[in-house]
Amino acid sequence: MRHIISLLMENESGALSRVSGLFSARGYNIESLTVAPTEDPTLSRMTIVTSGSDEIIEQIIKQLNKLIDIVKVLDLNDGRFIERELMIVKVKANAQYRDEMKRMCDIFRGRIIDVSDNSFTIEITGSSSKLDAYIESIDKAAILEIVRTGASGIGRGDRILKV
Amino acid sequence: MSSNHISGAEIVIRCLHEEKVKFVFGYPGGAVLNIYDAVFQQNKFKHVLVRHEQAAVHAADAYSRSTGKVGVALVTSGPGATNAVTGIATAYMDSIPMVIISGQVPTYAIGQDAFQECDTVGITRPCVKHNFLVKDIKDIASTMKKAFYVASSGRPGPVLVDIPKDITAEKYEFSYPKSVHLRSYNPIIKGHSGQIKKALSLLLNAKRPMIYSGGGVVLGDASSQLSKFVRTIGSPITSTLMGLGGFPASDKQFLGMLGMHGTYEANMAMQECDVLLAVGARFDDRVIGNPEHFLSKPKTIIHIDIDPSSISKRVKIDIPIVGDVVSILTELNDLLSKENMKQNAYLKHWFKDIDQWRSMNCLSFKNDKKLIKPQFVIQTLHKVTKGDAFITSDVGQHQMWAAQYYPFDKPRRWINSGGLGTMGVGLPYAMGAQLAHPDAQVACVTGEASIQMCIQELSTCKQFHLPIKIINLNNRYMGMVRQWQEFFYGNRYAESYMEALPDFVKLAESYGHVGMKIEKPSDVEPALKEAFSNKLKERLVFMDFITDQKENVFPMVPNGKGLSEMITAEDL
Numbered sequence: 112m113r114h115i116i117s118l119l120m121e122n123e124s125g126a127l128s129r130v131s132g133l134f135s136a137r138g139y140n141i142e143s144l145t146v147a148p149t150e151d152p153t154l155s156r157m158t159i160v161t162s163g164s165d166e167i168i169e170q171i172i173k174q175l176n177k178l179i180d181i182v183k184v185l186d187l188n189d190g191r192f193i194e195r196e197l198m199i200v201k202v203k204a205n206a207q208y209r210d211e212m213k214r215m216c217d218i219f220r221g222r223i224i225d226v227s228d229n230s231f232t233i234e235i236t237g238s239s240s241k242l243d244a245y246i247e248s249i250d251k252a253a254i255l256e257i258v259r260t261g262a263s264g265i266g267r268g269d270r271i272l273k274v
Numbered sequence: 275m276s277s278n279h280i281s282g283a284e285i286v287i288r289c290l291h292e293e294k295v296k297f298v299f300g301y302p303g304g305a306v307l308n309i310y311d312a313v314f315q316q317n318k319f320k321h322v323l324v325r326h327e328q329a330a331v332h333a334a335d336a337y338s339r340s341t342g343k344v345g346v347a348l349v350t351s352g353p354g355a356t357n358a359v360t361g362i363a364t365a366y367m368d369s370i371p372m373v374i375i376s377g378q379v380p381t382y383a384i385g386q387d388a389f390q391e392c393d394t395v396g397i398t399r400p401c402v403k404h405n406f407l408v409k410d411i412k413d414i415a416s417t418m419k420k421a422f423y424v425a426s427s428g429r430p431g432p433v434l435v436d437i438p439k440d441i442t443a444e445k446y447e448f449s450y451p452k453s454v455h456l457r458s459y460n461p462i463i464k465g466h467s468g469q470i471k472k473a474l475s476l477l478l479n480a481k482r483p484m485i486y487s488g489g490g491v492v493l494g495d496a497s498s499q500l501s502k503f504v505r506t507i508g509s510p511i512t513s514t515l516m517g518l519g520g521f522p523a524s525d526k527q528f529l530g531m532l533g534m535h536g537t538y539e540a541n542m543a544m545q546e547c548d549v550l551l552a553v554g555a556r557f558d559d560r561v562i563g564n565p566e567h568f569l570s571k572p573k574t575i576i577h578i579d580i581d582p583s584s585i586s587k588r589v590k591i592d593i594p595i596v597g598d599v600v601s602i603l604t605e606l607n608d609l610l611s612k613e614n615m616k617q618n619a620y621l622k623h624w625f626k627d628i629d630q631w632r633s634m635n636c637l638s639f640k641n642d643k644k645l646i647k648p649q650f651v652i653q654t655l656h657k658v659t660k661g662d663a664f665i666t667s668d669v670g671q672h673q674m675w676a677a678q679y680y681p682f683d684k685p686r687r688w689i690n691s692g693g694l695g696t697m698g699v700g701l702p703y704a705m706g707a708q709l710a711h712p713d714a715q716v717a718c719v720t721g722e723a724s725i726q727m728c729i730q731e732l733s734t735c736k737q738f739h740l741p742i743k744i745i746n747l748n749n750r751y752m753g754m755v756r757q758w759q760e761f762f763y764g765n766r767y768a769e770s771y772m773e774a775l776p777d778f779v780k781l782a783e784s785y786g787h788v789g790m791k792i793e794k795p796s797d798v799e800p801a802l803k804e805a806f807s808n809k810l811k812e813r814l815v816f817m818d819f820i821t822d823q824k825e826n827v828f829p830m831v832p833n834g835k836g837l838s839e840m841i842t843a844e845d846l
Contacts, residue, residue, distance in 0.1 A: 120458070121458055125395060125399070128396070128399065129399060132400055166586065170587060173582050173583035174583050176583075177583050179403070179404040179424060179456065179458060179459050180404075180458055181458055182457055182458040274457065
């Protein structure tokens with residue numbers, strides 16, 4: 112099953128490679144991984160999207176906790192959470208595609224952030240599956256370039272991951 | 275600059291003094307010249323110059339294994355660090371507390387492919403508990419403090435501190451932190467009381483209780499608490515290769531080692547028990563074999579371990595207890611003392627089964643008049659040293675025979691590479707153990723293949739007058755490889771034959787040691803007695819035993835099979 116794991120770690124050089132090294136050394140999947148500093152500059156927050164059986168996810172959480180630089184780990188799937196990912200996609204917008212691309216962008220509540228004679232650059236946020244659905248819905252031949260950030264997640268309501 | 279400013283190199287040395295380090299094992303080189311200059315100007319610890327960095331780390335590792343203190347190694351950048359990697363990985367797999375200090379090229383040269391530069395922190399990351407690159411002289415003292423703390427607390431392990439050369443030349447005032455706190459690292463000490471009570475009640479009511487103890491008991495210095503507990507509840511106990519000595523082998527309740535080359539009774543009892551208590555052990559592949567087969571006989575498993583990630587890693591655990599093994603066993607013993615202990619009526623039946631398995635006499639072997647049996651050498655070694663020596667081993671058949679035929683009654687006496695299985699550790703391990711225990715008998719049980727992997731250390735032994743006795747079980751084969759080839763590869767002995775062997779007697783003599791070649795079974799005991807006699811008390815003796823080439827290690831659980839699917843000597 113797909114899991115989103117959130118963690119706080121010391122904002123130190125090498126911390127990211129400890130995490131990515133752990134996943135490759137133990138053969139765990141990484142679907143996506145995002146990391147950025149938090150409001151406390153000594154801490155970084157990472158979101159890892161992974162998949163595996165319950166036993167594997169349990170081991171992943173334990174192994175992450177074991178890394179000295181990691182302060183806290185939370186499996187967002189243990190409760191209710193919100194997931195968002197940002198995608199920027201450049202699509203063909205010549206005469207053949209222009210109207211359709213505008214329409215699909217509206218349907219998926221994206222925004223056109225750059226326009227040229229032959230292309231639109233569109234920004235879409237949502238769960239990873241929503242972004243997948245957008246890609247499925249448009250003509251593959253129209254896609255010029257895609258960049259995705261990987262998912263970020265946060266617990267709902269009182270679920271807070273903080274030191 | 276104020277007058278109390280000292281160099282980074284001197285700060286490193288002062289940190290080692292603060293940690294009361296007695297021995298540093300190392301090898302100098304460009305990036306650590308400043309540190310070596312500071313080593314030269316102090317006499318609070320002894321520096322042991324090895325002949326290869328791998329041996330420095332192994333020797334520091336054995337110093338730790340035999341004393342419980344943190345072992346310290348010092349190596350230079352680039353090849354110094356890469357040579358140390360095998361030693362570090364070996365210590366990591368067996369959770370040995372160590373601090374390795376490596377030199378690095380100057381900060382301004384990092385990333386420039388400088389002479390003797392390598393990404394030491396990157397290379398060692400997967401085989402250390404933690405590592406640091408110190409980029410500012412202000413951080414040396416606090417980093418060293420953290421390194422010793424992380425290495426020795428929780429589940430111990432090696433920690434590497436990489437220090438660029440320019441940092442060791444700069445000057446700064448020295449102040450060693452009194453305590454250390456890491457918000458991201460708080461090992462759990464006390465076990466969950468509810469779980470401990472549940473575990474005890476399960477064990478007391480079990481029909482076929484079994485205890486399986488591992489290296490964690492030795493590392494955690496918990497053998498007296500374990501022995502008390504096991505004797506009170508009266509159950510049988512087995513031990514992993516790493517746990518030998520954690521419970522006295524001469525005790526009736528002890529069934530011998532379990533696992534791939536464990537005893538018949540230990541493996542059968544592991545398979546047939548209904549409640550299993552694992553203490554500081556990790557259910558690895560060489561110990562329980564195939565996990566599905568292991569669980570095919572239903573059992574309730576209790577697991578005490580300091581590392582949560584060891585729990586339910588290969589086998590699902592029913593009652594996990596995370597914490598320090600001494601603290602948890604003490605709590606169990608306290609509960610037991612309040613308990614109105616009646617002899618568990620089922621135990622009698624259980625031991626009847628066990629005695630039946632014991633009667634297989636699975637470690638029996640036939641002595642020969644002409645050929646020296648390796649098992650006989652180990653048995654005689656046990657007799658001559660009165661079972662009280664520090665025994666180090668390399669990796670292979672001789673390692674298993676040492677574990678099987680040299681029963682250990684005390685912890686920290688059996689020193690070998692269990693997890694990584696590193697050939698070549700035996701001699702440097704013996705160096706570390708002998709330096710830590712100068713008056714003790716130290717024997718290195720090895721084979722003609724393993725010993726040649728760190729043979730250069732005979733020179734270190736000469737320099738430091740280490741009276742190690744090397745028990746070389748010379749069968750002209752990489753014995754364990756040959757055994758697998760015999761069993762599983764149709765007797766095709768691919769590259770496992772040792773040709774062009776040196777004359778070990780002359781080799782030992784050329785290093786200034788005593789060499790002996792023993793070819794007849796009747797000479798085994800007299801030779802060992804001579805080697806351990808007062809006459810040779812101060813000398814390293816290299817004993818080259820020419821043994822039976824075809825001898826195999828039994829019992830054996832073939833790879834991927836279950837514990838009760840052993841091959842014994844009788845089967846063949």
